[in-house]
Amino acid sequence: MSTLRALRRRILTPNVRETQLETRGFHVKNAAAKHQLETVGATFLQGYAYAVEARSAAQAEEWLETVPLAYRGFAYEGAGMGAVMLDSLTGGTKRLDGLLTGRGAHHDYMIYVGIGWAMARLPRFLWPDVTRFDPVLRWLILDGYGFHQAYFHTDGYVRDPLTAPPFHWKGGPDAYSARVVDQGIGRALWFVGGTDPEVVARLIAAYPEDRHGDLYAGSGLACTYAGSADEDELRRFAELAGPHLPNLAQGSAFACEARVKAGTVIDHTVMAARVLCGERTPEEASRVCLELRPTTCDGGDVPAFETWRQQIAEKITSPIIFQKGASA
Numbered sequence: 001m002s003t004l005r006a007l008r009r010r011i012l013t014p015n016v017r018e019t020q021l022e023t024r025g026f027h028v029k030n031a032a033a034k035h036q037l038e039t040v041g042a043t044f045l046q047g048y049a050y051a052v053e054a055r056s057a058a059q060a061e062e063w064l065e066t067v068p069l070a071y072r073g074f075a076y077e078g079a080g081m082g083a084v085m086l087d088s089l090t091g092g093t094k095r096l097d098g099l100l101t102g103r104g105a106h107h108d109y110m111i112y113v114g115i116g117w118a119m120a121r122l123p124r125f126l127w128p129d130v131t132r133f134d135p136v137l138r139w140l141i142l143d144g145y146g147f148h149q150a151y152f153h154t155d156g157y158v159r160d161p162l163t164a165p166p167f168h169w170k171g172g173p174d175a176y177s178a179r180v181v182d183q184g185i186g187r188a189l190w191f192v193g194g195t196d197p198e199v200v201a202r203l204i205a206a207y208p209e210d211r212h213g214d215l216y217a218g219s220g221l222a223c224t225y226a227g228s229a230d231e232d233e234l235r236r237f238a239e240l241a242g243p244h245l246p247n248l249a250q251g252s253a254f255a256c257e258a259r260v261k262a263g264t265v266i267d268h269t270v271m272a273a274r275v276l277c278g279e280r281t282p283e284e285a286s287r288v289c290l291e292l293r294p295t296t297c298d299g300g301d302v303p304a305f306e307t308w309r310q311q312i313a314e315k316i317t318s319p320i321i322f323q324k325g326a327s328a
Contacts, residue, residue, distance in 0.1 A: 027194035036228040047075030051082030057098020076107035080114020109258040116144025139305040146184020186218025195228040197237035216244040220251025224272040246313035252276035256285035
């Protein structure tokens with residue numbers, strides 16, 4: 001059986017070469033940024049492989065917990081994708097449910113994103129029933145879908161930015177769904193642009209103006225969670241965001257909450273929270289997210305997830321941060 005599981009891992013797991021910047025044609029800022037982004041990609045695939053090779057979700061989690069703190073969330077993200085891919089072959093939800101109810105519950109933000117990666121690879125009839133997931137956090141699934149499409153189909157989703165492919169799913173209104181896909185695309189732009197704020201801002205500027213806010217929100221999450229930018233670069237990114245600085249800050253606050261909840265806060269998280277979240281600590285930025293999280297979902301045209309994001313953006317952005325952004 002162990003041989004069969006290893007074979008399953010080799011057959012199902014994408015090749016790590018697909019995460020290398022040269023393969024993807026992404027911008028290379030410097031050797032350190034290249035190493036960081038490729039390590040993130042390799043760790044994602046490691047988590048994916050753990051999910052499809054392990055005997056159970058519990059064993060997968062044992063392996064995932066050995067990943068260094070800085071990268072453990074990416075491993076759980078990959079595991080979320082791997083669990084859905086494996087479940088799609090076995091006709092159930094056992095592996096994904098096991099992750100979400102075990103230690104993976106601390107990484108649920110990342111696992112939800114991983115579900116979106118899987119949906120981007122699977123035919124629609126094999127998609128999981130998203131209506132059974134948390135009605136607020138399940139929107140993060142579309143963040144994962146958008147990231148995957150921009151990362152692997154960069155020509156259509158990034159280099160041809162005037163095209164906005166429609167998206168339909170059972171998780172909420174189609175019009176808003178496209179916006180959350182954009183948040184995932186924005187997160188991917190931090191990778192496509194090689195963590196260079198100037199390059200990322202130019203990529204965002206090529207899209208229609210009405211998409212910029214969501215793209216900056218996704219980039220704010222990525223620059224805080226994945227990192228590889230120093231304090232001066234983050235201050236420059238805040239300046240480049242201009243009127244979309246609240247969106248950038250909201251994405252940064254989401255990243256802080258994900259790392260605080262999982263216990264994976266690192267030095268970069270502390271610095272990014274200070275720069276982008278109004279001189280807050282990651283724990284303080286996380287608390288803003290938790291205090292404002294909606295307790296009910298009304299099912300209207302403006303989902304509770306979007307109301308939550310708007311409230312976070314309003315509260316997290318004080319006059320101090322705007323002054324810093326303007327003078328950076």
